[in-house]
Amino acid sequence: MHHHHSHAMSSHHAHGHHLLQVEDLCVSFSMYDPDETHFFRARKKDVSVISDLSISVHAGEIMAIVGASGSGKSLLADSVLGLYEPNAIVSGTIWFDGVRQDAASLAQLRGREIAFVPQSVANLDPLMKVGRQVRGVARDAADAERRAERQRALFEHYGLAPEVEDMYPFELSGGMARRVLLASALVESPRLIVADEPTPGLDLDLAVRALDDLRAFADAGGGVLLITHDIELALRVADRIAVFKDGTVIEETAVESFDDPSQLRHPFSRELWRALPGNGFSVSEEAIG
Known part of the structure; x- marks a missing residue:
């Protein structure tokens, strides 16, 4: 244990970084307040979605956040990316690479040092060819050439044929779309990837390949914050697991702890363990909610 959390045995903890x-x-x-009967006299109230949440991602590792769908996990992704709704009230501290951040500095990092892999092909512009989308906006002619080279290299790396860059999103299969989204995230050579539910709608083989791509990124020294409700897939690829419930992380532990439920401190974590195939599927109502 250090910095208030435990580490996976295999976690690359480069210089404690x-x-x-x-x-x-x-x-x-x-x-x-929805309980107010008269709208014009309705008082405002603060509705808490995330509270006292602490988490870290090291260079060279995948940290997976698992929990029920709709439990505020995506809001954590938005916070790390510096995306705040106008009526959001945010407190706490976020550091990136040892430097304390605010919403403006996180927005500067977004798309460069910190990249987002969304869950859906709906995030692609339906009216723009995918090659141009992946290349993004160039600063000048030299930058445009560099981006084009990077896009082609990424497409080749992920098995996308040269002609794919001239396709529109609707022409892509699910697997192709996933790799285009990943290429879009990697074109600026980020250091941290935030992946929000990157596998829904993919069959198991494609889902495993999607996570293998994130694993390769981490093995090359990047960090990944993987947000998912699919604990089975998370255990397959992550170094550490953070269990998310009621707007906060209730337990952060090495993946190996899920080999033996006695190593899991929180009852909800043990419920998740019991829900895994081969462990009896005895899920309580609480675990589903």
């Missing part, structure tokens, strides 16, 4: 560190993050929204 945290790439991303989130401490005591709280996110709430100022909203009109």
